[in-house]
Amino acid sequence: xxxxxxxxANLQRVKKGDAKASMHxxxxxxxxxxxxxxxxxxxxxxxxxxPHILEREKSRGEGDPSLLSPEEFAFAKEYHAxxxxxxxxxxxxxxxxxLQTVDMLKAVPEPCLDSFVFLRVKERQENILIEPETDDQxxxxxxxxxxxxHLMRYRTIAPLVSSGAVQLI
Amino acid sequence: xxCEKAIExxxxxxxxxxxxxxxxxxxxxxxxxxxxxxxxxxNQSDVNEAKSDGRAELxxxxxxxxxxxxxxxxxxxxxxxxxxxxxxxxxxEYGSVLPANVRFHMCAEExxxxxxxxxxxxxxxxxLGADGLDITQDMKPPKSLYIEVRCLKxxxxxxxxxxxVILLKKNSQHFLxxxxxxxxxxxxxxxxxxx
Numbered sequence: 335x336x337x338x339x340x341x342x343a344n345l346q347r348v349k350k351g352d353a354k355a356s357m358h359x360x361x362x363x364x365x366x367x368x369x370x371x372x373x374x375x376x377x378x379x380x381x382x383x384x385p386h387i388l389e390r391e392k393s394r395g396e397g398d399p400s401l402l403s404p405e406e407f408a409f410a411k412e413y414h415a416x417x418x419x420x421x422x423x424x425x426x427x428x429x430x431x432x433l434q435t436v437d438m439l440k441a442v443p444e445p446c447l448d449s450f451v452f453l454r455v456k457e458r459q460e461n462i463l464i465e466p467e468t469d470d471q472x473x474x475x476x477x478x479x480x481x482x483x484h485l486m487r488y489r490t491i492a493p494l495v496s497s498g499a500v501q502l503i
Numbered sequence: 504x505x506c507e508k509a510i511e512x513x514x515x516x517x518x519x520x521x522x523x524x525x526x527x528x529x530x531x532x533x534x535x536x537x538x539x540x541x542x543x544x545x546n547q548s549d550v551n552e553a554k555s556d557g558r559a560e561l562x563x564x565x566x567x568x569x570x571x572x573x574x575x576x577x578x579x580x581x582x583x584x585x586x587x588x589x590x591x592x593x594x595x596e597y598g599s600v601l602p603a604n605v606r607f608h609m610c611a612e613e614x615x616x617x618x619x620x621x622x623x624x625x626x627x628x629x630x631l632g633a634d635g636l637d638i639t640q641d642m643k644p645p646k647s648l649y650i651e652v653r654c655l656k657x658x659x660x661x662x663x664x665x666x667x668v669i670l671l672k673k674n675s676q677h678f679l680x681x682x683x684x685x686x687x688x689x690x691x692x693x694x695x696x697x698x
Contacts, residue, residue: 336579358646358682359648360645363641363645363648363681363682364644364645366636366641367641367644367645369513369636369638370636370637370638370640370641371641371644373631373636373638374638375661377624377627381591394636405626405627405630405631406627408627409623409624409626409627410505412619412623413620416616416619416620417587417616418582419616420583420587420612420613420615420616421580421584423581423615424532424583424610424612424613425532425536425579425580429536429539430540430543432537432574433539433572433573433576436576436580441580441584451507483558486597495632502618
């Protein structure tokens with residue numbers, strides 16, 4: 335963000351018609367696109383999985399860093415409150431007394447942690463345990479060399495993503 | 504048959520699979536809520552009878568009505584939530600002012616939800632960086648600096664960064680900076696001409 339404002343300020347100073355202005359402009363547009371796209375994806379994920387995300391925030395330990403920025407957390411809470419208020423006002427309050435709440439955690443589908451993802455290994459890993467998917471398979475271990483690329487279930491390598499040892503592609 | 508109206512509501516949305524928002528089915532919802540009320544009352548009286556007179560043979564029908572109640576609740580929640588998702592998409596597609604024909608299809612509570620959602624989104628965007636960042640712009644990666652656009656309707660005068668004023672008349676073509684045109688393209692005023 336700071337880079338964007340810095341570049342826009344630079345742009346004002348460069349003479350109109352100077353070739354550098356176009357380059358700057360393109361760069362600004364690209365940076366702004368990447369930034370917007372990143373923030374949009376995050377927001378969409380928050381909206382899609384809001385009960386589960388808020389639940390995880392609630393049960394987060396003291397030392398664990400939050401996955402959301404304070405503004406994202408505020409947005410998530412507002413979205414949750416807004417949706418609940420809406421459902422109550424338009425239908426739930428007119429239903430029989432024992433049916434006036436909807437358990438959001440059950441109603442909203444949770445993210446599928448077993449979906450396969452591509453990843454690149456940044457730090458060499460040894461003895462990663464792969465759980466069996468079907469009853470016919472058995473669990474086994476793999477070693478992951480630095481720089482190698484793999485396709486596996488997200489759940490298996492989730493902690494490695496948080497620590498930065500692997501990078502999703 | 505119980506829960507038929509509820510299924511009808513779901514089918515209504517399923518028919519418009521492109522994300523369009525049909526008119527809010529106030530009538531349908533009211534009928535379902537009435538059905539739920541009558542099912543519940545029947546169950547209340549049956550439960551009392553079963554308890555006081557020991558009439559265990561009422562239990563299967565109590566269970567059936569309870570299942571119908573749950574099904575109705577689930578269908579209603581699904582209908583309302585799916586509409587909400589469509590309305591949310593409208594903010595990202597059209598901006599914060601919705602076209603009148605769309606607003607006409609929304610009930611008062613949905614308009615309220617939309618207005619609250621807009622506010623949440625706006626305050627989030629304001630918090631980004633020093634002056635805020637409008638992340639509802641820049642939806643596609645930038646390919647080039649200037650693009651060729653054709654005007655689809657009269658839009659009047661349009662000023663670009665270096666001060667020049669362009670008159671946007673229907674069917675006129677212009678070579679304009681991409682970032683200025685993006686919003687007008689989304690609103691349908693300009694059309695990107697790719698030759």
